[in-house]
Amino acid sequence: MEHQSFLGFITDHLGQFLGYTAFANMTVGHLIMIAIGLIFIYLAIAKEYEPMLLVPIGFGILVGNIAFFPGLKVGIYESGSVLNYLYFGVLQGVYPPLIFLGIGAMTDFSALISNPKLILIGAAAQLGIFGAYALALALGFSPSEAGAIGIIGGADGPTAIFLSSKLAPDLMGAIAISAYSYMALVPVIQPPIMRLLTSKKERLIRMKPPRAVSKREKAIFPIAGLLLTCFIVPTGLPLLGMLFFGNLLKESGVTKRLADTAKGPLIDIVTILIGLTVGASTQATTFLTAKSVGIFALGAASFVVATTGGVLFVKFLNLFLKEGNKINPLIGNAGVSAVPDSARVSQVVGLEYDKTNHLLMHAMGPNVAGVIGSAVAAGILLSFLF
Amino acid sequence: MLFKGKLKVQLLLCGALLCLTTIVKAQSTMDLRINEILVVNQSNYIDDFGQHSPWIEFFNSAYNTVDMGGLYLTNDLDNPTMYQIAKGNPTTKIAPQNYLVFWGDNQSTRGIRHLNFDLRTSKLVALFDANGRTLIDVVTLDQAHRTDTTFGRLNDGGATWGFLDKSTPGANNNTKTVITSAEKFGMVDPTGIGMAVIAMSVVFSALALLYGFFKNVAKLYTIDYSRLFARKKASATEKPADSPVEHTGEVNAAIAMALHLYRNQLHDNENTVLTIRKVSRTYSPWSSKIYGVLNNSR
Numbered sequence: 001m002e003h004q005s006f007l008g009f010i011t012d013h014l015g016q017f018l019g020y021t022a023f024a025n026m027t028v029g030h031l032i033m034i035a036i037g038l039i040f041i042y043l044a045i046a047k048e049y050e051p052m053l054l055v056p057i058g059f060g061i062l063v064g065n066i067a068f069f070p071g072l073k074v075g076i077y078e079s080g081s082v083l084n085y086l087y088f089g090v091l092q093g094v095y096p097p098l099i100f101l102g103i104g105a106m107t108d109f110s111a112l113i114s115n116p117k118l119i120l121i122g123a124a125a126q127l128g129i130f131g132a133y134a135l136a137l138a139l140g141f142s143p144s145e146a147g148a149i150g151i152i153g154g155a156d157g158p159t160a161i162f163l164s165s166k167l168a169p170d171l172m173g174a175i176a177i178s179a180y181s182y183m184a185l186v187p188v189i190q191p192p193i194m195r196l197l198t199s200k201k202e203r204l205i206r207m208k209p210p211r212a213v214s215k216r217e218k219a220i221f222p223i224a225g226l227l228l229t230c231f232i233v234p235t236g237l238p239l240l241g242m243l244f245f246g247n248l249l250k251e252s253g254v255t256k257r258l259a260d261t262a263k264g265p266l267i268d269i270v271t272i273l274i275g276l277t278v279g280a281s282t283q284a285t286t287f288l289t290a291k292s293v294g295i296f297a298l299g300a301a302s303f304v305v306a307t308t309g310g311v312l313f314v315k316f317l318n319l320f321l322k323e324g325n326k327i328n329p330l331i332g333n334a335g336v337s338a339v340p341d342s343a344r345v346s347q348v349v350g351l352e353y354d355k356t357n358h359l360l361m362h363a364m365g366p367n368v369a370g371v372i373g374s375a376v377a378a379g380i381l382l383s384f385l386f
Numbered sequence: 387m388l389f390k391g392k393l394k395v396q397l398l399l400c401g402a403l404l405c406l407t408t409i410v411k412a413q414s415t416m417d418l419r420i421n422e423i424l425v426v427n428q429s430n431y432i433d434d435f436g437q438h439s440p441w442i443e444f445f446n447s448a449y450n451t452v453d454m455g456g457l458y459l460t461n462d463l464d465n466p467t468m469y470q471i472a473k474g475n476p477t478t479k480i481a482p483q484n485y486l487v488f489w490g491d492n493q494s495t496r497g498i499r500h501l502n503f504d505l506r507t508s509k510l511v512a513l514f515d516a517n518g519r520t521l522i523d524v525v526t527l528d529q530a531h532r533t534d535t536t537f538g539r540l541n542d543g544g545a546t547w548g549f550l551d552k553s554t555p556g557a558n559n560n561t562k563t564v565i566t567s568a569e570k571f572g573m574v575d576p577t578g579i580g581m582a583v584i585a586m587s588v589v590f591s592a593l594a595l596l597y598g599f600f601k602n603v604a605k606l607y608t609i610d611y612s613r614l615f616a617r618k619k620a621s622a623t624e625k626p627a628d629s630p631v632e633h634t635g636e637v638n639a640a641i642a643m644a645l646h647l648y649r650n651q652l653h654d655n656e657n658t659v660l661t662i663r664k665v666s667r668t669y670s671p672w673s674s675k676i677y678g679v680l681n682n683s684r
Contacts, residue, residue, distance in 0.1 A: 116600040123586075123593040130585055134578030143572035167568070209635035217603060224599050232592045369593060376592045380585045385568040 025067035029284030037061030037279065049184040050341075053157065056272055057180060060279015076280045087277045090172070093165045095274040096158035097242040102267025103158075103371065104246025105259045107339070109221050111365040114210035117317070118327075118362070122369025124313030125335025126377045128153025128306025132298050133381075139294055144168055147381040149295055152179045153302025154374030155186070155336035159239060161278065163378045166386055173281040174292040178299035183338045189300070190333045190345045193307045198329045202315070203353045205328040207362050215253065222247040229376055235386075236379025243375065303336065310335035310366065327362075334363040337370030415457060415515055417448035420523045421485065422538030422550065422559055423530050425505045430534045431487075431555045433500075439491035440505035443555055444513070446480035447543035454478040454486060456516040459501055461508035467518045472498040483542075485556045506531075 004012075018024055040058030044051040063083070068074050076083040089095040112118060133150030141149060148168035151160045152175060160179040164172040182189065222244035230237050249259040281287075311332035318326045330350045334342045346363035422443040424430055433439045446452045455478040460468035471478055475498055480486045489496075490505030505511065505527065512524035525547075530537035536553045540546045541560050552561050565573075575581055 113600055113603075116597045119593045119597045119600075120590070123590045126589050127582075127586065130578065130582035133581055137572070137576065137578045142568065144566070144568040146578065147568070211635075217600075220603065221600070224603075225596060228595045228599060229592045232595070233588065372596070373589055373593055376589050377585060380588050384571050384581065384584075 020069045020072070022067045025069060027067065027284060029288045030065045030067045033061055033065040033282060033284045033287060036282075037065065040279075043184065050180065052271060053180050053275055054184060056275025057177065057279040060276040061177075061282050062279075063276065064280030064283045075283070076277065077283065077286070083277065083280055086273055087281065089270075089273060090161060090277050090281070091165055091169060093162045093238065095270050096162035097238045098270045099158040099267055099274065100239050100375070101242040101246040101262050102264075102270070103339070104222070104243040104248075105250045105263035106267075107243075107247060107250075107368055107371070108364075109247065109368055110213040110218065111210055111361055112368055113213045113217050113221055115208075115362070115365055118331075118365030119369040119372075120317070121310055121313055121327075121332055121335040121366035122337070122371075122373040123335075125306045125310035125332070125337075125366070125370055126154060126373045127309030128155075128302040128304075128336065129374070129377050129381075131305035131309075132302030135301055136294075136298050139298070141291075141294070144385050145171055145291075147385040148172075148175055149298050150302065151175070151374070151378055151381065152182065152295075152299040153306045153336070154370070154377055155179070155183055155303065155306065155338040155342070156371060156374045157183060158274070159337075159374050159378045161274065162239060163381060166382060170286070171291060171295060173278060173287055174295045175299075176278040177282060178296050181296075182299050182303050183341065186303070186336070186338045186341045187345055187348070189303050190307050190342060191349050193304060194311055194330055194333050194345075194349055197308065197311045197315070200353065202318075202329050203350065204357065205326050206354075206357055207328055207331075207359070208325070210361060210365075215251070218251040219248070219253070222251065225372065229372060233376050233379035233383070235382040236375045239375040239378065240372065243371065306336045307333045328357075328359055331359055331363040331366055334365075334367040335370045335373070337367065337374045339367050339371060340364065342370075343367040414448070415452055415454070416520075416522060417446060418452060418454065418457075418480070418513060418522055419445045419447055419539070419543045420511065420513060420525045421445035421542060422536050422554065423505065423511070423525065423527065424534070424536045424553060424555075425490075425527055425530045426533040428534055430536075430553055433489050433491070433496075435493075435496055437491065439489045439493070439500075441487050441489050441555060442505065442511060443485050443487045443538070444480065445539075445542050446482060446484055446486075449482045451482060452480050454480060457522070458514040458516075458518055459488065460512050460514065461503045461505070461510060463510070463512060463521075463524070466512070466514040466521075469494065469502045487555045 022030075037058045037060075040054045040061060043049040044054035044058060064076055070078070072078075073081045074083070075081060076087050078084055129150045130153075131150075132153045133146045136146035136149045137143065144167040148160075148164035148166075148171055151163045154160065157176065157180050161172060161176050164175040168175070225247075226241060226244040229240050233240075246259070246262050249255045249262055311329050313335075314327050314329040314332035318329070321327065328346075328350065331343075331346045334346050336342050343360055343363035347358065347360035350357050350359035420442060423441070425440050427438040427440050430438060431441060433441070444454065454471050455473040455475055457471050458467045458469065459471065460466050462468060478486070478498065487499070489500045490503065490508070490511070491500055492502060492504040493500045494502040508527055510524060510526045513522040514520060515522055527537075532549060534553070536550045537547065538550050538554075538559050540548055540550070542558055550559055550561075554561060558564070571581070
C-alpha cells in the first residue's frame with residue numbers, strides 16, 4: 001500500500017472536517033431561522049418584550065439552526081443527543097406542569113376571590129381557542145392539529161406546549177413560538193380592539209375597590225378550585241393540579257420554603273430548559289413549512305377573537321348589573337391568560353381616558369381566571385381529540 | 387339562621403354533585419376478559435416450543451396494570467381451581483388495554499403460560515378470581531372448532547363474539563383501519579362549531595361552579611358575627627342596634643393615613659424639650675450593699 005503524503009493527509013482530513021462544519025451544511029432555511037432567532041433576542045434585550053422567554057427561545061433557535069452533518073448525535077431530533085434528552089421534558093409534557101407549579105406559587109388570587117364574577121370573564125376569553133380551532137379546520141388542518149393550534153388563543157405558553165406535545169408533536173415548535181410571540185405582542189394587538197368595541201362612557205366606568213380577602217379564604221381557594229374544576233375536567237389535572245398545588249404552598253403560610261423554591265429556582269430552571277429546547281426544535285427543515293405560516297396567521301386570529309370575546313362578554317354582563325356594580329369593559333381583554341401583560345394593557349388603556357382610574361387590580365381577576373380557563377379548555381380538547 | 391334558603395339549596399346541590407361523582411368503579415381483575423381463542427391450530431401461531439398448540443388470549447380492559455398471578459383457569463365450572471396461574475411472575479402482568487396469551491395444550495411443565503388442560507377436549511374455558519369462587523369470565527367452545535380460524539370478540543372486550551378474519555394473538559381483534567377519536571370528532575363536527583359550543587359550555591360550567599362557590603364563601607366571610615350576636619342581645623333588651631356604617635377602601639385608606647400622620651406629628655415639637663425624669667431603681671438583694679463584701683470585713 002502506497003503511503004499517502006503528509007500534505008495529502010492534511011488536505012484530505014481538512015476537507016473532511018470542512019464537510020462537518022455548518023458552512024458546508026447551511027441552507028437558506030437555516031439562515032432565515034437564525035435571522036428570526038436574532039430578532040427574538042433583539043426584541044427581548046432592546047425592547048424588553050418578554051425577555052425571560054424570548055432570550056432562551058431566541059438563543060435556542062440559533063442553537064437549533066446551526067447546520068450539522070447528520071448522525072453525529074448533536075441535533076435535538078437525534079436520539080441520544082444531549083439536546084434530545086432535554087427535549088424529552090417537552091415531548092412528554094413534563095415541563096409545563098412544573099411551570100404551572102411555579103405560576104401557582106407566585107399568583108395572588110385575591111382579586112378573583114374578592115369579586116368572583118370576574119372568573120366568568122376568564123371563561124369568555126377562551127372563545128379565542130375555539131374560534132381558532134374552527135378556522136384551522138376550515139384551512140384544512142386535521143382535528144388534532146386544529147386543537148393544538150387553537151390553544152394559542154389561550155395565550156398560555158406552557159399550556160400550548162403541553163397540548164401540542166400530545167395532539168400534534170410535529171407542530172409543537174411552531175405553536176410554541178407563535179404563542180410566545182403573540183404573548184409578547186399583547187400590548188400591540190389588544191388596545192385597538194378594546195377601543196373599537198367600547199364607548200367612551202364605558203371606558204370611564206369606575207369599579208368598586210376590591211374587599212380585603214382573609215388568609216383562610218386564600219387557603220381554601222386552591223383546594224376548592226382543584227376539586228371543582230378537575231371533577232369536571234380531569235384531563236386538565238396535570239396543569240390545574242400543579243397550579244393549585246403551587247398556590248396552596250404559597251397561601252398555606254406554613255410551606256414558605258417550598259413556595260419560594262417553586263416560584264424561584266424551580267420555575268427558572270424549567271423556563272431555561274423549555275425555552276432553549278422549544279427554540280432549538282425549530283430546525284429549518286421542520287419549521288419552515290406552509291403549515292407554520294398558517295399557524296402564525298391562526299395565532300393572530302385567535303388573540304383577536306379571545307380579546308373580542310372577553311370585552312363583549314363584559315358588555316353583556318353589564319346589561320344585568322346595577323349602576324355602581326358595573327364592570328369596566330377594558331378589563332375584558334385580561335381574560336386571555338398572558339399574566340400580567342394583558343392586565344397591564346387594561347391599566348394603560350384605562351389611564352388614557354381617566355388618569356385616576358386604576359384598573360390593574362380589577363384586571364388581575366380575569367387574568368388569573370384566564371390561566372384556569374385555558375387549562376380547563378386544554379383538558380376538554382385533550383378529552384375529545386387525544 | 388346561618389344559611390338562608392337559596393344558599394342552603396345551592397350548597398346541598400354542590401355537595402350532592404360531589405358525592406355522585408366520587409362513586410367510581412374500582413379497576414381490578416374483574417376487568418379481564420377472555421378475548422380470542424384458537425382451538426384447532428394446524429398452521430397458526432407457534433408456541434415457545436415450536437408447537438401449533440391451542441391458545442387463548444386475555445384482554446385487560448382496565449386503564450391500570452392487572453396481574454393475573456393467583457387467578458384460576460378451568461374447563462370445568464365444578465372444578466374452578468383446576469389451574470392456578472403462578473404468583474409473583476412479571477410475565478403475568480398485563481399492561482392497560484393490553485393482552486396475554488396462554489397455551490391450552492395440557493403441557494403445564496412447559497411454563498406458567500401452558501395450561502394443565504387441553505382446549506381441544508374442553509367444552510368451555512373459564513377465568514376465576516384468586517378466591518377460587520368469583521367467576522370473572524367464561525366462554526363455551528361449542529362453535530370454536532374451526533381449523534386455524536380464531537373465535538373471539540369482534541372488538542376487544544366487546545360483547546359480540548364471532549370468527550375473526552385474522553388471528554391476532556396479543557393484538558387488537560379489530561383489524562380494520564382504526565379511526566382516532568379526533569378523526570371521529572372531525573367527521574361529526576367538520577366546522578368546529580359543535581366543539582366550540584360544547585367546550586365553552588364546559589369551561590363556563592367549571593368556572594361558574596367556582597364563581598358560585600366563592601360568591602357564597604364570600605357571603606359567609608362578610609357576615610359580621612359579633613353584630614349578629616349583638617343584635618340578638620339588643621332585641622332581648624328591646625334596644626335597636628346601630629345601623630351598619632360601610633366605608634369604601636379609599637375612605638379607610640384616608641382615615642389610616644390621617645391617624646398615621648397624627649401619631650407621627652405628636653412628637654414633632656417635643657424634640658427640643660428637655661424632660662427631667664426621676665430615675666428610680668427597685669430594690670434587689672442581689673445589688674444590695676448590705677450584703678456586700680465590705681460588710682463582712684468590718
